[in-house]
Amino acid sequence: xxxLKKIFAVVAVASLGAxxxxxxxxxxxxxxxxxxxxxxxxxxGLDDGSEGGSGVEVxxxxxxxxxxxxxxxxxxxxxPMKNFQEVEMFEPIIYFELDQYELTDxxxxxxxxxxxxxxxxxxxxxxxxxxxxxxxTPEYNLALGERRAKSVAEAMMLFGVAEPRIEVISxxxxxxxxxxxxxxxxxxxxxAELEIR
Amino acid sequence: xxxxxxxxxxxxxxxxFSRAKVTFVFxxxxxxxxxxAELTIEISEGYDNAIPIAIVPFGFETAVxxxxxxxxxxxxxASKPSESKSDKIxxxxxxxxxxxxDLAQVVAANLRRSGQFKPLLNSxxxxxxxxxxxxxxxxxxxxxxxxxxxxxxIDQGDGFYQxxxxxxxxxxxxxxxxxxxxxxxxxxxxxxAHQISDLIYEELTGIRGAFNTQIAYVTxxxxxxxxxxxxxxxxxxxxxxxxxxKSTQPIMSPSWSPDGKKxxxxxxxxxxxxxxxxxxxxxxxxxxxxxxxxxxxxxWSPDGKKxxLTLSKDGSADIYIMDVKSRKLQRLTKRWSIxxxxxxxxxxxxxxxxxxxxxxxxxxxxxxxxxEIRRVSFEGRYNANPEISPNGxxxxxxxxxxxxxxxxxxLYTDEFNVLTDTFLDESPSFAPNGExxxxxxxxxxxxxxxxxxxxxxxxxxxxxKNGEVREPAWGPFLTQQ
Numbered sequence: 110x111x112x113l114k115k116i117f118a119v120v121a122v123a124s125l126g127a128x129x130x131x132x133x134x135x136x137x138x139x140x141x142x143x144x145x146x147x148x149x150x151x152x153x154g155l156d157d158g159s160e161g162g163s164g165v166e167v168x169x170x171x172x173x174x175x176x177x178x179x180x181x182x183x184x185x186x187x188x189p190m191k192n193f194q195e196v197e198m199f200e201p202i203i204y205f206e207l208d209q210y211e212l213t214d215x216x217x218x219x220x221x222x223x224x225x226x227x228x229x230x231x232x233x234x235x236x237x238x239x240x241x242x243x244x245x246t247p248e249y250n251l252a253l254g255e256r257r258a259k260s261v262a263e264a265m266m267l268f269g270v271a272e273p274r275i276e277v278i279s280x281x282x283x284x285x286x287x288x289x290x291x292x293x294x295x296x297x298x299x300x301a302e303l304e305i306r
Numbered sequence: 307x308x309x310x311x312x313x314x315x316x317x318x319x320x321x322x323f324s325r326a327k328v329t330f331v332f333x334x335x336x337x338x339x340x341x342x343a344e345l346t347i348e349i350s351e352g353y354d355n356a357i358p359i360a361i362v363p364f365g366f367e368t369a370v371x372x373x374x375x376x377x378x379x380x381x382x383x384a385s386k387p388s389e390s391k392s393d394k395i396x397x398x399x400x401x402x403x404x405x406x407x408d409l410a411q412v413v414a415a416n417l418r419r420s421g422q423f424k425p426l427l428n429s430x431x432x433x434x435x436x437x438x439x440x441x442x443x444x445x446x447x448x449x450x451x452x453x454x455x456x457x458x459x460i461d462q463g464d465g466f467y468q469x470x471x472x473x474x475x476x477x478x479x480x481x482x483x484x485x486x487x488x489x490x491x492x493x494x495x496x497x498x499a500h501q502i503s504d505l506i507y508e509e510l511t512g513i514r515g516a517f518n519t520q521i522a523y524v525t526x527x528x529x530x531x532x533x534x535x536x537x538x539x540x541x542x543x544x545x546x547x548x549x550x551x552k553s554t555q556p557i558m559s560p561s562w563s564p565d566g567k568k569x570x571x572x573x574x575x576x577x578x579x580x581x582x583x584x585x586x587x588x589x590x591x592x593x594x595x596x597x598x599x600x601x602x603x604x605x606w607s608p609d610g611k612k613x614x615l616t617l618s619k620d621g622s623a624d625i626y627i628m629d630v631k632s633r634k635l636q637r638l639t640k641r642w643s644i645x646x647x648x649x650x651x652x653x654x655x656x657x658x659x660x661x662x663x664x665x666x667x668x669x670x671x672x673x674x675x676x677x678e679i680r681r682v683s684f685e686g687r688y689n690a691n692p693e694i695s696p697n698g699x700x701x702x703x704x705x706x707x708x709x710x711x712x713x714x715x716x717l718y719t720d721e722f723n724v725l726t727d728t729f730l731d732e733s734p735s736f737a738p739n740g741e742x743x744x745x746x747x748x749x750x751x752x753x754x755x756x757x758x759x760x761x762x763x764x765x766x767x768x769x770x771k772n773g774e775v776r777e778p779a780w781g782p783f784l785t786q787q
Contacts, residue, residue: 208666243730243748244706244710244730245667245688245690245704245706245710245732246647246660246667246690246691246704246732246733247558247559247732247733247776247777248558248559248602248603248616248646248647248660248691249644249646249647249660249662249667249690249691251558251579251600251602251616251623251646252600252602252616252618252622252623252644252646253644255599255600255618255623256622256644277599278577278578279578279579279600280556280574281558281579283556283558283574284556288751289751290729290730290748290751
């Protein structure tokens with residue numbers, strides 16, 4: 110059983126120059142001042158720009174973004190880690206066993222986390238993308254991917270997210286994150302991705 | 307004869323749309339490169355009792371005078387390395403070098419690929435007769451040659467050619483078949499070679515040849531981090547490949563209209579699965595299914611008037627029939643389970659489809675008059691993507707038993723056989739004469755196509771350079787008979 114791990118994303122807050130304090134929280138959506146990569150490689154090879162801001166990548170802030178506007182002194186000494194902030198986050202991906210689409214307890218926890226996030230911010234909508242591994246027929250897998258996405262959608266609704274805020278899309282086996290043909294790759298590919306924006 | 311229309315009339319068009327706050331450009335190109343990436347063919351097995359046959363290189367003449375002087379290569383690619391690898395011409399007749407196409411080589415490659423014939427190597431031929439008078443029958447008897455093809459290609463000027471063929475019975479020293487094509491454009495010579503192959507195949511086996519047919523398939527190439535998909539159409543031997551659709555989003559499930567003039571397929575160009583119909587001459591392209599949920603698995607009815615589809619607009623994936631003209635829908639299945647991959651029985655009165663109503667995918671049949679449903683596949687835990695032979699006797703399917711292979715169910719005897727032993731086999735598609743099955747498989751981590759005879763006795767592999775090829779569909783006969 111694949112263990113969904115909480116990912117500790119270390120976000121570099123490049124507070125070069127002025128001694129402004131790091132932000133209290135990392136915004137996952139809205140204006141992408143900081144884009145957090147919780148699962149490196151997930152969008153590897155997939156993104157052609159059509160995903161909008163979802164091409165996840167760890168990026169430093171522009172040096173001017175947190176500048177207080179006066180003073181240009183840079184303090185480079187001291188512990189560089191002092192300016193790093195640890196943020197605990199859930200990976201917005203639900204993984205499934207072969208031919209399965211039911212949510213495990215662990216997966217339900219992940220869905221609940223993101224459902225809560227959506228309840229906290231009424232402007233957010235979610236796109237749930239269902240995927241399968243390459244085994245089995247492409248058309249059946251397209252339907253299976255939809256089933257996976259729908260079971261996540263149903264859980265979201267159980268946690269109170271209104272249906273109109275949820276969009277379900279299946280890609281079947283067409284967009285693997287790992288194109289290898291082995292168990293490890295298949296495990297990564299059987300998934301539903303949450304795109305909240 | 308149906309000539310292949312040049313597809314250059316198609317012009318590129320660009321779809322612009324925006325979603326959320328992001329605007330982006332998405333390009334679909336309907337275009338006509340002179341030649342797209344060739345499929346390479348590899349024959350892995352043949353019959354033990356393949357029939358020896360002589361396919362003598364054709365003579366080449368201009369209408370005015372015969373070419374007798376050897377000149378330098380004219381830069382015309384008469385043969386591809388892939389073919390010559392298995393059929394080395396060690397001493398071709400001098401005149402061949404100026405011929406726009408080595409017709410005999412195309413014919414020989416076709417016959418060899420069928421697994422049923424063993425064409426004599428050119429280097430083993432005692433002579434290269436191009437007319438009946440030049441044949442010395444006694445030369446060929448010791449070589450076990452009972453049948454031979456001879457012919458001529460004559461340059462009629464302005465890019466047009468005359469093709470003469472004579473198919474000879476060496477034992478009885480007489481002509482079995484003789485045919486002449488006049489004013490053939492250069493780009494159609496390969497079609498003539500396929501027609502000649504069909505004539506010989508039918509003469510010797512009694513079964514209509516399917517060489518003069520086309521296949522459609524999807525290729526995927528990675529350029530940097532982007533995936534590039536093309537929907538391509540090629541001759542049955544993998545040559546003359548042309549892209550009819552390019553996209554950065556997945557393309558799936560090409561399905562030939564019975565007249566061979568249109569393809570229905572699934573494209574994700576708008577971010578999700580939708581079904582399109584496109585004419586091969588580039589005259590039109592319509593989006594026919596774009597309902598909420600998945601839109602997939604198009605399959606033409608035998609009369610070409612209807613399209614079976616998988617839609618999930620009313621809940622889970624179910625089978626629908628769309629009247630192509632009116633776009634009216636009829637729902638065939640109503641289940642919570644997945645119903646998909648429908649295909650029509652040749653008589654148009656029932657459909658076979660995949661349903662996991664019993665937990666795992668199995669093949670079922672639904673009769674259109676009563677909507678009665680019966681289970682068809684019982685062997686093993688996973689049977690999907692059914693495909694029926696043109697005569698309605700055999701049902702090919704993806705059979706999962708540990709791995710995935712192509713299984714063949716004889717609907718007359720209920721006998722079930724696994725035909726293939728490659729890896730991750732899927733998308734079976736019958737040749738229009740029912741003798742071979744084209745399918746997709748994975749080798750060395752790449753999607754490739756393979757062809758297997760329905761008795762499992764011969765197979766071949768088709769692959770593209772620098773990419774994957776999948777979702778093959780063998781087109782119908784191009785000519786009436």
